[in-house]
Amino acid sequence: MFSHIMVGANDIAAAKAFYDALFAAVGGKPAITDDMGRLIYMHDGALFMVTKPIDGEPACHANGGTIGFTMASPEQADAWHAAGVAAGGKTCEDAPGVREASFGKLYLAYLRDPAGNKLCGLHRMA
Template sequence: MYSHMMVGSNDIDRSKEFYDATFGAIGGKPGIVDDKGRLIYMHNGGLFLVTKPIDGSEATPGNGMTIGIAMDTPEQADAWHAAGVAAGGKAIEDPPGVREGGAMSLYLAYLRDPDGNKLCALKRM
């Protein structure tokens, strides 16, 4: 069912710095910019895009929306989180760590990107 995720940005250069750092921390390549000015990231079969809104309005984060990014290890999630904070993101919620609930154990690390989009690194334990 899932094909891709796209978020809006008001500053594509700032977003490129942030997402190049976070995806780079988990082995991804820097984003490419297409002929429409959108950033495109491809990693582990997933497609993630960043764009200025096509309607010309300001980009705003989705209320209640979280984008989950699969991690191979808790250490990878920590590297992703640290790279994001260093590149202008904001650490949110509890510090990275294991969360228990519903017979599941998850390692989670949450950030907001420079435009306020909520991101989560997730490793199922």
């Protein structure tokens, strides 16, 4: 369904340190940087990108928006979360753990990146 997700950042170096660590915790590779200075993370044909806003205005996060990343296990979600916090992210919502949802049990770990974007590591429990 998705081809790419792009978030804004005011400090590309801080964003690179954060996302390189975050994705390394789940087996990802460091970003490549294109000729416009955007960070590009590739996996299974999809892209996650980070850029300074093209309009020159400061980057800001979406109120109510969340970007979710699939995790293979609760342990992987915990490693992802810990790597994000260690690389400058901030934990948000409740502590990582199991939540009951109308569509089953989920293991969720929430972070905000250095620019304030809300991220979620999600594992669907059996």
